[in-house]
Amino acid sequence: MIQRPRGTRDFGPEEMEVRRHFEDMMRQEAVLHGFREIATPIFEHTELFTLKSGPGVVEEIYAFQDKGGREICLRPELTASVVRFFVSDLATLPRPLKMFYFGQCFRYERPQAGRYREFFQFGAEIIGNATPETDAEAIGLAAAILERTGLKDYRIRVGHIGILREMLANAGVAGDKALPILQKLDKKIYPEAEELMAQAGVGPKAAQDIISTTQVTGPISVLDSRQGPASDYIRQVCDILLAMGFGNVSVDLGVVRGLAYYTGMVFEVDAPKLGAEKQICGGGSYSLSELFGGEKVFSTGFAIGFDRTLLALQTEGVQCGKVGITAFVVPVGDSVRTKAFEIVSELRRSGLSADVDLMRRGVGKSLKYAATVPSKFAVIVGEKELESSSVTLRDMNSGEQTLVKMEDLVKELKR
Amino acid sequence: MIQRPRGTRDFGPEEMEVRRHFEDMMRQEAVLHGFREIATPIFEHTELFTLKSGPGVVEEIYAFQDKGGREICLRPELTASVVRFFVSDLATLPRPLKMFYFGQCFRYERPQAGRYREFFQFGAEIIGNATPETDAEAIGLAAAILERTGLKDYRIRVGHIGILREMLANAGVAGDKALPILQKLDKKIYPEAEELMAQAGVGPKAAQDIISTTQVTGPISVLDSRQGPASDYIRQVCDILLAMGFGNVSVDLGVVRGLAYYTGMVFEVDAPKLGAEKQICGGGSYSLSELFGGEKVFSTGFAIGFDRTLLALQTEGVQCGKVGITAFVVPVGDSVRTKAFEIVSELRRSGLSADVDLMRRGVGKSLKYAATVPSKFAVIVGEKELESSSVTLRDMNSGEQTLVKMEDLVKELKR
Secondary structure: OOOOOOOOOOEOHHHHHHHHHHHHHHHHHHHHOOOEEOEOOOEEEOHHHHHHHOHHHHHHOOEEEOOOOOEEEEOOOOHHHHHHHHHHHHOOOOOOEEEEEEEEEEOOOOOEOOEOOEEEEEEEEEEOOOOHHHHHHHHHHHHHHHHHHOOOOOEEEEEEHHHHHHHHHHOOOOHHHHHHHHHHHHOOOHHHHHHHHHHOOOOHHHHHHHHHHOOOEEOHHHHOOOOOHHHHHHHHHHHHHHHOOOOOEEEEOOOOOOOOOEEEEEEEEEOHHHHHHOEEEEEEEEOOHHHHOOOOOOEEEEEEEHHHHHHHHHHOOOOOOOOOEEEEEEEOOHHHHHHHHHHHHHHHHOOOOEEEOOOOOOHHHHHHHHHHOOEEEEEEEOHHHHHOOEEEEEEOOOOOEEEEEHHHHHHHHHO | OOOOOOOOOOEOHHHHHHHHHHHHHHHHHHHHOOOEEOEOOOEEEOHHHHHHHOHHHHHHOOEEEOOOOOEEEEOOOOHHHHHHHHHHHHOOOOOOEEEEEEEEEEOOOOOEOOEOOEEEEEEEEEEOOOOHHHHHHHHHHHHHHHHHHOOOOOEEEEEEHHHHHHHHHHOOOOHHHHHHHHHHHHOOOHHHHHHHHHHOOOOHHHHHHHHHHHOOEEOHHHHOOOOOHHHHHHHHHHHHHHHOOOOOEEEEOOOOOOOOOEEEEEEEEEOHHHHHHOEEEEEEEEOOHHHHOOOOOOEEEEEEEHHHHHHHHHHOOOOOOOOOEEEEEEEOOHHHHHHHHHHHHHHHHOOOOEEEOOOOOOHHHHHHHHHHOOEEEEEEEOHHHHHOOEEEEEEOOOOOEEEEEHHHHHHHHHO
16 A cells, blocks of 8 residues: 655545635635735745755755756745745735735654644735834734634734844844844743853843843733833734734744844744644744845735644634535436436536436435435435426435425525 | 746736636536545655556656655646545545545646646546446536636547457457557557557558547447447447536547556547647546555546646636725824724724725825725725714725715625
């Protein structure tokens, strides 16, 4: 037996119904917010991701050479692709560009609960400006999507990369040199962060200040004692989110998202019920296009981990009903098989989901199969009933059977 | 500037609206027919495809080694994956299993008009039986999908691989030995087919008979003079299709689909307006699961080339309207920016697609941007009007402006 590749999944009919249900929901919500869908290729030149995330990223992705010797890889995320697309084709469109995407991403790592080698991301990017409005609009879409799915227990934490960057710069660590420290702070590995800061010449008092700043979390009032543009900025973002109806936002200056291209506001969303792997969304404002040969443009974006969000919904018991079909057409004997296809086609043309026996089974077996689909009704087509242009309509729940004129069948099924 | 990989495409907002429109349409039609969606990974063990199509297929696909030394590849098609999934997980489900899928496939070949290295397929498989009903149901779904897209000029050609197989067997060429000949006949390279037949010991008369059989095309009546189970079978399939309302089916015994696993009925759909690359759909009945370690099960399936179908629709001028949004909210000055977000959120919660200025533009520039989206209405939020709980509603087409009470705004926009 040939296995599917390690870390990948197949999705059967029931699981796929759930997935499409929530995928469509996210898409609809994004469209309501004036975002428009785009799509980019499954594989990219590896350079796209090494430019964005550094050469180390190659270790974590599916990178290979194609037959023409090109270094290509399966995309590990979609922001880089969206920005590449923006630089090459979309830079002349009116701004802001509000775009969203949904698709597979890939990473080569040890598969574990909730982490797959092929996983699905829903994401959005607003390209064109750096205003609190833009940032609030991005966070607001993420929140509206989660609200719409029915997820109850989720927490939005907003921070600002500028606060720590400024403190580090004041202590003499500016630009790229701050990055390794920020990465340790992001992962809350404080002893290593302290060591790196000491090596970079940050005094113990300043280092302690920086670490305690990453521990500032709570309602917006935790910023009351803080001055400066970054704190003001977060306050503005939270005010707009409140006006949008999202009061469940807290401040967390420990949200660092240790990547060089973030420029200001950063945010994460947790579903606490998921335990250690609780983060279901992350994003922030960034500037990437100049790295790919375009002009510098501020942007804000986020990605929702689709698989983990589904896991969170499952944990909360959020369900979506099994779809099934309206009618299953059962011919009684070979003489009426062709007639059964005429009937099933008429039902489908009327917009009713309908199926028909393909296995040449008897009536009993066909009804049994129809119940597994499940089908709400069975339409039993017998030679004798056809003489009076009628069929037998069976309610698959109650088992009740009635004789129905062919001309009334669609009407009866649509009731 | 970093380029997208050769042979791949990015899809911008307008193109993506068209693609989703037709993708959803195909999905809905399949659901109406009682098919259910499944999904499988983007990459598979390469063995899956060499087992199905022979070792030569490696030359045409994106095959590579992952970091664990596994031979994997980007899927070149989806039937093999579906059957693998069936064998490992779905074999115990009630039959027939009616499944469909939509997704990217990949092949490494020279890109040309209408042929991409990353392309999209919609496909369906019915697993569980080999009856004319099953085959008609599969062809019927393909036809119903194309009909629903609005495509006018398409031709369904139905053949039966058994007819040529039987003739070759009678001439002493049975089983796998017939395959190279069938492949030449499929591509209508008659001199080479004749040469192979001569080498295999087929006499010139029999060879001529076989070649002229592949040229039998036309309405179902072209089979009137032919006896035998395969001809009877095609007649039954066409009868059922006629009952389903698909009379535009012709017989073409030259449809061979030169692959070993086809067992009986084979069919293709052309969009003649596309010229040389006119085939938009192909399929037939097959038996593959035993090759992947499962029991032998007869199946019928097809795949529609999504990209080429869109090209055919475009050639016929079939359109889908630009979507746009209902309302764009324009704050007049900074003091009402937050209020504008409150309003846009209320509209979105009422199910109206709405957007808001994120760029801190003046009213004139915002209206200009709103026109490009396009938005049907602008909701202009001014301090003075807010005093009487009102906003100005501007019809973006006529330019007409009216003062509307906040409480009536949703109602007005939904008119």
